[in-house]
Amino acid sequence: MSSDLGSPGATTQRLLVRQARWIAHDVLELRLTRPTGGALPAWEPGAHVELALPSGLRRAYSLCGEVTDTEAWTIAVHRVPEGRGGSREIHETALVGRELEVRGPVNRFPLVPAPGYLLLAGGIGVTPLLPMARELTARGLPWRLLLGARDRSRLVYAEELVALGGDRVLLVPQDEAGLPDLAAELAATPSTHAVYACGPQPMLDAVTTLCRTAAPARSPHLERFIAATDAIPDQLNATSGEFEVVLSRSGLRLTVPADRTVLDVIREKLPDVPYSCEEGYCGTCETPVTAGVPDHRDTVIDPSERPTATTMMICVSRCDSPVLELDL
Numbered sequence: 001m002s003s004d005l006g007s008p009g010a011t012t013q014r015l016l017v018r019q020a021r022w023i024a025h026d027v028l029e030l031r032l033t034r035p036t037g038g039a040l041p042a043w044e045p046g047a048h049v050e051l052a053l054p055s056g057l058r059r060a061y062s063l064c065g066e067v068t069d070t071e072a073w074t075i076a077v078h079r080v081p082e083g084r085g086g087s088r089e090i091h092e093t094a095l096v097g098r099e100l101e102v103r104g105p106v107n108r109f110p111l112v113p114a115p116g117y118l119l120l121a122g123g124i125g126v127t128p129l130l131p132m133a134r135e136l137t138a139r140g141l142p143w144r145l146l147l148g149a150r151d152r153s154r155l156v157y158a159e160e161l162v163a164l165g166g167d168r169v170l171l172v173p174q175d176e177a178g179l180p181d182l183a184a185e186l187a188a189t190p191s192t193h194a195v196y197a198c199g200p201q202p203m204l205d206a207v208t209t210l211c212r213t214a215a216p217a218r219s220p221h222l223e224r225f226i227a228a229t230d231a232i233p234d235q236l237n238a239t240s241g242e243f244e245v246v247l248s249r250s251g252l253r254l255t256v257p258a259d260r261t262v263l264d265v266i267r268e269k270l271p272d273v274p275y276s277c278e279e280g281y282c283g284t285c286e287t288p289v290t291a292g293v294p295d296h297r298d299t300v301i302d303p304s305e306r307p308t309a310t311t312m313m314i315c316v317s318r319c320d321s322p323v324l325e326l327d328l
């Protein structure tokens with residue numbers, strides 16, 4: 001992992017919510033600018049920023065505007081009624097004209113060099129892929145994008161994508177066309193092309209399995225978003241027993257009960273410890289482990305890398321040894 005929103009390189013600024021508009025069913029697009037105008041830090045496709053909402057909740061969103069628009073950052077937020085409140089707050093609070101603290105941008109989902117690209121999106125997962133499609137078009141590289149959603153009203157940025165890519169864009173409203181044929185898309189994509197996918201976990205699981213079992217096997221680039229129907233995986237709700245956490249910089253020793261997360265317990269002592277999704281998919285809370293055996297439950301670290309991982313996502317991961325020591 002190269003960086004996170006808590007790293008010294010991630011900048012924080014107060015930005016004005018300049019504009020909001022509906023772009024699909026239950027999806028609100030926000031345009032953020034400096035209060036008095038002026039250029040914002042540059043970013044590359046795949047980057048995200050973290051918003052501190054008026055309630056204190058912090059949530060990460062992919063930047064989905066034009067990278068050439070130096071004066072504004074654009075995000076799109078899908079309302080998740082049964083979520084933990086971040087998207088509801090954004091949808092139900094009159095944010096236009098208000099200032100929010102925004103950290104970033106950080107890019108954990110960058111474009112890697114490749115002769116061509118297959119971009120697979122589920123619902124709001126299209127947000128990091130739209131700037132990628134623009135970038136690949138500008139570079140003259142071959143790409144194809146598949147966007148699936150429950151129905152046409154939920155095909156986020158469909159018009160922009162079709163205007164950009166024409167028949168390189170395949171829209172799959174599932175009430176009309178059924179589930180996207182990911183296997184066919186992958187089979188039709190040369191093995192040298194890079195595969196990027198962003199969407200709900202079942203879709204990413206399917207992409208992972210198809211890529212691993214392909215001949216030759218391929219390594220997809222994945223970013224997860226919670227969809228409206230995507231419940232928090234059981235694995236994240238399951239707890240292990242009580243264990244101790246030692247914070248190596250201060251020597252503090254804390255007890256993590258079976259019904260609380262490492263993040264919860266640490267925040268009582270270190271309120272500024274970075275976090276965002278609290279569901280193990282954004283990477284903001286990634287923390288170096290200096291001793292002990294983490295029980296990784298996130299979706300940031302690839303399962304194949306877990307045995308050798310030197311960091312953990314403290315919002316969901318736990319501990320398989322009696323004591324865990326963290327570089328905090």
Ligand code: FES
Pocket residue numbers: 274275276277278279280281282283284285286298300313314315316
């Ligand atoms: S806060 Fe998102 S992975 Fe932990």
